[in-house]
Amino acid sequence: MSKGKKLFTNSLIFALGDIGSKGITLLLVPFYTFYFSQSDYxxxxxxxxTINLLIPILSLSVFEAVLRYVMDNENRSEIFSTGIVITTLSSLLILFATFVFYLSGFLKDIIFIIGLILILQLFQSLYLQFVRGIGEIRIYALNGLLMSLLIGLLNVFFIAVLNLGIKGYFFSLLISLIFSVFYLHISIKGSQYYNFKLVSFNKSKILISYSVPLMPNSIMWWIINASSRYFILFFSGASVNGLYAVSSKIPSVLAIFNSIFFKAWQLSAIEEYNSENKSNYYGVVFNYLQKFLVIITxxxxxxxxxLFSIIVGVQFYNSWKYVPFLLMAILFSSFSSFLGTNYIAAKETKGVFFSSLIGGVxxxxxxxxxxxxxxxFGASISSMFSFLIITIIRWIDTKKYIHISYNYKNIVSNILLLLLEIGVLYCGFDIYIEIILQIIVIAILILLNRDLFRSIWSILSIKFLKGRSL
Incomplete structure (x- = not known):
């Protein structure tokens, strides 16, 4: 299978899982806004x-090292077993901390549920990256779809039927994580990879040396994506934080497309890093990626x-105004993630940390x-500029690993047209005039990026013809 076809095929497989799972998550937004107040949400x-912040810290991001070293065709049992031991030690620390918080009376009603959710997410992250590393991406994708479907059903049962409120939400997540870990373990016959005799201090040191620079990177990523919630809570209150939380769900649609591509691209970037024509390959992929994401945006x-007038409650409608610059933040985040794979492929993870540290500050x-x-609104602006800075730093810094030819004229034109469309949204035009102006901007974008559609059509036509010939 050619590298282009492999990247396309892997993207399609991840798409089945991500679009399904994230689609279910988005469908739950009207449900949450109906049953939860702004403060509760x-x-x-x-x-x-907060849980997302703690995962890379408590795990030392060892799951990232498991993915990278398994893809180097090293002893799978040795890598996986070492990852399990490190994750188990982290889990014991979580149990101890949970017990201390319980005795102190902090979140006494749900602290044990949150502790168990943290532990399960550590093991789930380890299994998911190992599954990707050994090439079982269908299992990876199906897991996301099944888990999200289960969360949706359990949310309806615990929140709408049993009226458990916030506690019902966490019960749903806990049960779904238990299902996910067992599903992944059974699907890959995880027991065959357990061989704790192979666990060594030296291998643990190698994995942790690789993963530790990624841990603060995850923290910086969290600061950019999520720390604004705490500032909003402090300066504007829980109700505004609830509005911001709803607004962040729409940009997740764009994040879905990036996530689908990134999961496939990370595998291809590592595999192709030592090839002679990697510069040309990386450049072509990036230029098509930015065109695709700009049009989706x-x-x-x-x-x-x-969309907001249909899917969210009346009390949440005004949160639309936070969305445009959050979308731009996701767009720049996608660019920086693509460039970040150059560090991962080169096993130079310190560069990831350095660029993310500046963005976080x-x-x-x-x-x-x-x-x-x-x-x-200030939080959305802050996120956009932070990811833009990370992108620029990585644009410059990763040239020492690989020189990519970027179509700067096209990139700048696309971004300026997006900013023009955002300006139309805030001008307060009549809704029909607003839509007409936006359609004109989109038509220009399609014209500027028409080679993207020709390439997609070419790939789909070849796959269709081959399918008929069979």
Whole structure:
């Protein structure tokens, strides 16, 4: 299978899992906004955000090292067993901390549920990266779809039927994680990879040396994506935080497309890093990626206001105004993630940390300045600039590993047209005039990036003809 076809095929497989799972998550937004108040939804979002922060810290991000070294065709049992031991030690630390918090009375009603969720997410992360590393991407994708479907059903049961509120949300997540870990273990026959005699201090040191620079990188990523919630909570209150939490769900649509591609691209980037024509290959892929994501962003902006009038409660409608710059943040995040794979492929993870550290500091400074003045709108601006800075730093720094030819004229034109469309949204035109102006902008974008559609059509036509010939 050619590298282009392999990347396309892997992307399709991840798409089945991600679009299904994230689609279910988005469908739950109207459900949450109906059953939760703004404050309750803000609390749920803040708790989940905090859990996401703790995962890379408590695990030392060892699951990232498991993926990278398994792909180097090293002893799978040795890598996996070492990862299990490190994750188990982290889990014991979580249990101890949970017990201490319980005795102190902190979140006494749900602290043990949260502790178990953390432990299960550590093991799930390890299994998921190992599954990707050994090439079982169908299992990876199906797991995401099944888990999200289960969360949806359990949310309806615990929140709507049993009326358990926030506690019902966490019960749903806990049960779904238990299912996910068992499903992944059974699907790959995980017991065959357990061989704790192979676990050594030397191998643990190698994995941790690789993963530790990624741990603070994850923290910086969290600071940019999520720390704004705490600033909003402090300066504007839980209700505004709830609005911001709802607004962040729409940009996740764009994040779905990036996530689908990134999971496939990370595998291809590692496999192709030592090839002679990697520069040309990386360049072609990036230029097509940015065109695709820009057009998806433009379409989301077109549907933004009509979508909010349908899928969220009246009390959440005004949260649409935070979405446009959060979309731009996701766009720049996608660019920086692509460039970050150059560090991963080269096993130079310190560069990931350095660029993310600068972005995290910039985000904190912008949050301190903009949120007291503009509230949640300031948070969206802060996120956009932070990811833009990370992208620029990685653009420059990764040239020492690989020289990629970028179509700068096309990239700048695309971004300026997106900013023009965002300007139309904030101008307060009549809704029909607004839609017409947006459609004109999208038409220009399609014209500028028409080679993307020709390439997609070419790939689909070849696959269709081959399918018929069979």
């Amino acid at each position: 803000g609390v749920v979002d803040l708790t989940q955000v 433009a379409l989301i902006l077109l549907l933004l206001k009509p 910039v985000n904190l400074l912008f949050n301190i300045i903009t949120i007291p003045i503009w509230g949640a």
